[in-house]
Amino acid sequence: MRAFDSAKAQSTIFDALIQSARKHGLKKPILEDQERSPLTYLDLIRAAFALGRKIAAFTARGERVGVMLPSSSGGVVTFFALHAFGRIPTMLNFTAGIRNLKAACELAGVKTVLTSHRFVEQGKLHDLIDALETMTSVVYLEDVRKTVGLSDKLFAAAAGALPKSFRTAVKPSDPGVILFTSGSFGAPRGVVLSHSNLVANCKQIAQHIPLDPAWVFFNPLPIFHCFGLTGGALLPIFEGMKAFQYPSPLHIKQIPPLVKDTRANVLFATDTFINQYARSAERDELSGLTFVVCGAEKVRDETHNLITERFGPIPLLEGYGATEASPVIAVNTPTDNRRGTVGGLLPGVEARLEPVEGIPGGGKLLVRGPNIMAGYLRADGGIDPPEGGWHDTGDVVSLGDDDWIRILGRVKRFAKVGGEMVSLTAAEDLAVAVWPDGRHAVIALPDPKKGERIVLVTDRRDAEAAALLAHAQQIGAPEIAVPRKIIKVPEIPVLGTGKTDYVALQRIVDAEMQRGG
Structure with missing residues (x-):
């Protein structure tokens, strides 16, 4: 200090x-x-x-x-x-x-x-x-x-x-x-x-x-x-x-x-x-x-x-x-x-x-x-x-x-997938690296088999999980941190401060999952 x-x-x-x-x-x-x-x-x-x-x-x-x-x-x-x-x-x-x-x-x-x-x-x-x-x-x-x-x-x-x-x-x-x-x-x-x-x-x-x-x-x-x-x-x-x-x-x-x-x-x-x-x-x-x-x-x-x-x-x-x-x-x-x-x-x-x-x-x-x-x-x-x-x-x-x-993530922004702690911020970084022009956000959902699963929400209409997986393999990132589920939206909700609005994002994902997404 x-x-x-x-x-x-x-x-x-x-x-x-x-x-x-x-x-x-x-x-x-x-x-x-x-x-x-x-x-x-x-x-x-x-x-x-x-x-x-x-x-x-x-x-x-x-x-x-x-x-x-x-x-x-x-x-x-x-x-x-x-x-x-x-x-x-x-x-x-x-x-x-x-x-x-x-x-x-x-x-x-x-x-x-x-x-x-x-x-x-x-x-x-x-x-x-x-x-x-x-x-x-x-x-x-x-x-x-x-x-x-x-x-x-x-x-x-x-x-x-x-x-x-x-x-x-x-x-x-x-x-x-x-x-x-x-x-x-x-x-x-x-x-x-x-x-x-x-x-x-x-x-x-x-x-x-x-x-x-x-x-x-x-x-x-x-x-x-x-x-x-x-x-x-x-x-x-x-x-x-x-x-x-x-x-x-x-x-x-x-x-x-x-x-x-x-x-x-x-x-x-x-x-x-x-x-x-x-x-x-x-x-x-x-x-x-x-x-x-x-x-x-x-x-x-x-x-x-x-x-x-x-x-x-x-x-x-x-x-x-x-x-x-x-x-x-x-x-x-x-x-x-x-x-x-x-x-x-x-x-x-x-x-x-x-x-x-x-x-x-x-x-x-x-x-x-x-x-x-x-x-x-x-x-x-x-x-x-x-x-x-x-x-x-x-x-x-x-x-x-x-x-x-160096920020690794918020305590709330980690998910336990198959017993491993996965940073949702790191998962977002994968998406940013693959599609730098887009805006992306990742959240976790309960999963009966793995404990939790991670979901990518993005404004990129062409986003596919295969591209994320390929990039993760290329840089040596753990595959467990790659979102397999992708939800495409017109825009990512943000607060007046410019931060991602994860409360609104959760509502979007919940609605999508209820529709059987």
Whole structure:
């Protein structure tokens, strides 16, 4: 474990913003979105006080306030506005479906949800709003802004001059945000991250990767997800870099020209999205990037090669994290970027491996450090902290002598076939190697003879088991890891974060098997 000065992280989120403004200059442009109206640190602080004062009129100190907004200047201002007055942003995943969204609000005790008319119209989210209005008060930011008068502007101007005197004092150990896990494998859980968790993770990343305040970060990932919030918004703002927010990673044709136009140095993406951007982009649209940070899913060799061939030696830095870790646990660096790994542990992160029966060469990863969550939300509103400060990631990894991590799979992503442990992730890798242009996912089903059987779901219409078997034999992979059953679908279901939605995938496979597939 590399040394990390945890005292650096003993700050609240709003105080970290104030400190960054003083360090880098109040007049420095720090936040922008597709409206192309950059905000300086001073603009951001004033806007947070003006909006926050209005929100404070209909919420209580310490209240968990729902935020259902895209990655945008408005979304980031709202986040800081809540902090200016001691409210707790509770980030709602609008792609999770009505049932999960209502469950999240109920679990967190959300009484008020902040959103915008424009966002609801453009995202066609009226059904979600109807559902939320049965249990919360839905407030539109456009309506709130219309009520901002001269007294509010004078207050914001005074607060901008003396922000520490005007902001509501809270402790670094207090809840800084409530997020919900992606739900890749089941119902989302409410994760409480403290102020110091989020500030620490930004400091850890900055110690691990040298960052230049002149850089522009381009973030199309949602701020309801920790990768988009911490990496795409808080990190650049706290470290003096402009954070450009874009509302959806799905706009494949619009994003590359905007990356060029904004002179972005760092792009946040997943393997799926950067692959699509690379195929859509003109040669000069991504070539100005210093590096790309990829998380949420494995980066394929094909994607590394595609970027290099089309845009030059731009490193794709694969990282690894969990919502419970604020989120970054490990990441590759521009000067030490090892394909097939998720990089080195961040400074201050302790790791230990617990053996998993039938899986040699690795173990289940547990992590501890200043970025590890305060705990999971309980139904009674309380918080269950991680035992001894250790978070069980549920991932099986190998850990090198220099703390570099290679992911072997999730504990849940292993199947016992004929008494042998088979990695479903490795089975997916076989399909990726044979059909690199397709999207593939593997799940396990009960089998009366072998214990479990593995099934490949793919969007490749020509996929056949024989090709998988031939490739496995060629590379010396065990034949037991080759899916014999293949289900072809128009597209693999994904979550709003870009991860495969294994819950939806299981439903597809179950329906296919019931039809006698």
